[in-house]
Amino acid sequence: MMLLTIFSGLIVFLMAFGLYQRSRPILAIKPLTELLFSTSWHPLRGEFGFFPFIMGTLWVTGVALAIAVPLCLLTAIYLSQYAHRRVREWTNPLIDLLAGIPSVVYGMWGILIIVPLIKNHIAPFFGIFSTGYSVIAGSIVLAIMIFPIIIHVAVEVFRSVPYEVSEASLALGATKWQTVKHVVIRKAMPGVIAAIVLGLSRAFGETMAVLMVAGNVAKVPSSVFDPAYPLPALIANNYGEMLSVPLYDSALLLASLVLLLVVLFFNIISRVILIRVERSIQ
Amino acid sequence: MEFKTHISVQNLDVFYGTERALKDITVDIPDKKITVIIGPSGCGKTTLLKSFNRLVDSMDEVKVSGKVFLDGENIFDPKVEITHIRKKMGLLSQKPFPLPMSIYDNVAYGPRIHGIRDKKELGRIVEHYLKQSSLWDEVKDRLHAPASRLSLGQQQRLCLARGLAVEPEIILGDEPTSALDPKSSQRIEQRFLELKREYTIVIVTHILRQAMRLADYVVFLYLGELIEHGPAEDILVDPKEEMTKEYIKGIIS
Ligand SMILES: Nc1ncnc2c1ncn2[C@@H]1O[C@H](COP(=O)(O)OP(=O)(O)O)[C@@H](O)[C@H]1O
Ligand SMILES: [Mg+2]
Numbered sequence: 201m202m203l204l205t206i207f208s209g210l211i212v213f214l215m216a217f218g219l220y221q222r223s224r225p226i227l228a229i230k231p232l233t234e235l236l237f238s239t240s241w242h243p244l245r246g247e248f249g250f251f252p253f254i255m256g257t258l259w260v261t262g263v264a265l266a267i268a269v270p271l272c273l274l275t276a277i278y279l280s281q282y283a284h285r286r287v288r289e290w291t292n293p294l295i296d297l298l299a300g301i302p303s304v305v306y307g308m309w310g311i312l313i314i315v316p317l318i319k320n321h322i323a324p325f326f327g328i329f330s331t332g333y334s335v336i337a338g339s340i341v342l343a344i345m346i347f348p349i350i351i352h353v354a355v356e357v358f359r360s361v362p363y364e365v366s367e368a369s370l371a372l373g374a375t376k377w378q379t380v381k382h383v384v385i386r387k388a389m390p391g392v393i394a395a396i397v398l399g400l401s402r403a404f405g406e407t408m409a410v411l412m413v414a415g416n417v418a419k420v421p422s423s424v425f426d427p428a429y430p431l432p433a434l435i436a437n438n439y440g441e442m443l444s445v446p447l448y449d450s451a452l453l454l455a456s457l458v459l460l461l462v463v464l465f466f467n468i469i470s471r472v473i474l475i476r477v478e479r480s481i482q
Numbered sequence: 483m484e485f486k487t488h489i490s491v492q493n494l495d496v497f498y499g500t501e502r503a504l505k506d507i508t509v510d511i512p513d514k515k516i517t518v519i520i521g522p523s524g525c526g527k528t529t530l531l532k533s534f535n536r537l538v539d540s541m542d543e544v545k546v547s548g549k550v551f552l553d554g555e556n557i558f559d560p561k562v563e564i565t566h567i568r569k570k571m572g573l574l575s576q577k578p579f580p581l582p583m584s585i586y587d588n589v590a591y592g593p594r595i596h597g598i599r600d601k602k603e604l605g606r607i608v609e610h611y612l613k614q615s616s617l618w619d620e621v622k623d624r625l626h627a628p629a630s631r632l633s634l635g636q637q638q639r640l641c642l643a644r645g646l647a648v649e650p651e652i653i654l655g656d657e658p659t660s661a662l663d664p665k666s667s668q669r670i671e672q673r674f675l676e677l678k679r680e681y682t683i684v685i686v687t688h689i690l691r692q693a694m695r696l697a698d699y700v701v702f703l704y705l706g707e708l709i710e711h712g713p714a715e716d717i718l719v720d721p722k723e724e725m726t727k728e729y730i731k732g733i734i735s
Contacts, residue, residue: 285542364579367537368641372592372648373569382591387582 223454256428263339276354299348307412310341330425333415346399357391407432485512494548521703572645574658578637580629592648615643635666655685
C-alpha cells in the first residue's frame with residue numbers, strides 16, 4: 201500500500217516534470233505571467249495567451265458545480281435519510297448506469313437537447329442572443345456527468361453518520377429535518393467536501409462532452425451564455441494537428457502542465473479545508 | 483408502598499420485521515421513582531425503553547401495537563405530535579453520542595429547537611443544567627470547545643445535561659454507565675438518586691448490583707416477555723417467579 205502510494209505520487213511528479221521539460225522552449229522566450237494572463241491567442245503570430253482557456257475552464261467547472269452540488273446533496277440526503285430501502289435498491293443501479301455512459305454520448309445529447317433548448321428558450325427568456333454553444337451548455341452536461349460520483353460518495357458519507365447521533369437529536373424533540381440540517385450534515389461535512397472535490401477533479405479534466413457543446417471560442421466569457429474554450433478542449437482539439445506552427449506543441453504541453461497544476465492546486469486547497477473542518481467539528 | 487403511575491403500558495407488542503421483540507407487555511411505571519428494567523441481553527429492554535419516546539417506530543420495518551399512556555394520552559395515537567412526546571423525555575444511550583458541535587451548543591440544542599433564542603436565557607440554561615449534571619466546574623472555561631474532546635465520562639454527563647435542558651418529566655437511560663469507568667459510573671448513579679425527586683427515571687441495566695443500588699421498582703423481561711414486576715424489595719429480594727429467582731442468583735444471564 202505504502203509503495204503504491206509513493207509510486208502514484210512519483211508518477212504525478214514525473215508527468216509534471218516531463219511536461220515541464222517539453223514546455224521549456226516556450227518558457228524560454230515568453231514570461232510565464234504573459235502566457236497565463238494574456239488574452240491574446242494567435243499561434244501564427246507567436247502569441248500564446250492562455251487566459252481565455254483558463255477562464256473557460258473555471259467558468260464551465262464553476263457553473264457545473266453550482267448546478268450539481270445542491271442537487272446532488274439533496275438527492276443524497278433524500279436517499280440516505282428518507283427513502284425506503286427498496287427505493288435505494290432501485291436507484292443505486294440507475295446512478296451507476298449514469299456513471300457508465302461514455303462521455304461522447306453525453307456530448308451528443310447536449311448537442312441535440314441542451315444546445316437548442318438554450319438557443320431557443322433559455323437565452324431568449326433572458327433577452328439574450330446565444331447560439332446555444334455556451335458555458336451553460338457545457339456546465340449542464342458536465343454537471344450531469346459528475347452527478348453519480350458526488351451522489352455516490354455523499355450517500356455513503358451520510359449513511360456513515362452513526363444512527364445514534366441522529367437518535368440523540370430526535371430524542372430531544374427535534375424533527376427529522378432539523379436533525380438532518382443541524383446534525384447529520386454537520387457530522388458529514390468533511391466527507392461531503394471530499395465528495396465535491398472528487399466531482400471537481402473529474403469536472404476539470406473532462407474533455408469530450410464539454411468540447412462538443414461549449415462553443416470553443418478563444419475569448420474570456422463574460423456571461424454563462426457566451427461560448428467558452430476550456431483548457432482540456434484546447435489540448436484535445438489541437439494536439440497532433442497544428443504542430444507545424446512553431447512552438448505550438450510546446451504551448452499545448454505547457455497548457456497540460458497548467459491544467460495539472462490547477463487540479464493539484466484545487467486538491468490541496470480542498471484538503472486544507474477538509475482538515476480544518478475535521479478539526480473544528482471532531 | 484404506594485405508587486402513582488406516570489407511564490402506563492398496555493398490551494404492547496413490537497415486531498422487527500417478523501421477529502416479535504416484545505410480547506404483550508402490560509406494566510405501570512411509577513412517578514418520581516427509579517424504575518430499573520433488567521433481563522438478559524436481547525430480551526427487549528432497549529426496545530421497551532425506546533417505545534416510550536417512540537424512537538422504536540422511527541425505523542423501517544417496525545410494527546407496534548398496543549398502547550402507552552403518558553399523562554393520560556396514548557403516545558401511539560396517530561394524532562399526537564411525536565416531537566411533543568419526545569420533549570417530555572431525556573434519553574441517555576449506552577455510549578455517549580455528543581452532537582457534532584461545542585459543549586455549549588450541545589446543551590443549548592434542545593432549548594433552541596423549542597424556540598428559545600435569547601442569548602442570556604440560553605446561557606443561564608446551559609449553566610444550570612451543566613451544574614445539575616455536575617459537569618460545570620470541569621468545563622466552564624471551555625464551553626465553546628468541541629464536545630468530542632471531553633472524556634467518555636464527561637460526555638455522558640454532557641448528554642445528561644443536554645437531555646435535562648429540554649425540561650423533560652422523564653429520564654430514560656439505556657445502560658447509561660456501561661461505557662464508563664467505575665468512578666464516572668458512580669457519579670452518574672449519584673445524579674440519578676438526586677434527580678428522582680423531580681423526575682421519573684427509567685433505567686435499563688444488566689448489572690444486578692446497579693439495580694440493587696438504584697431501583698425503587700423493577701421490571702424483569704425475558705425473551706420479550708414480562709416475567710415479573712414490582713417494588714425493588716420484592717423482586718430483588720424475594721421474587722415469586724422461578725425465572726426471576728434464577729436470574730437473580732446468576733444462573734441465567
Ligand atoms: N433494529 C433492529 N432490527 C431487527 N431486530 C432488532 C433490532 N433491534 C433489536 N432487535 C431484536 O430485538 C430483540 C430485542 O432487542 P433489544 O431490545 O435491543 O434487547 P436488549 O436491549 O434487552 O439487549 C433482539 O432479539 C434483537 O435482535
Ligand atoms: Mg440493549
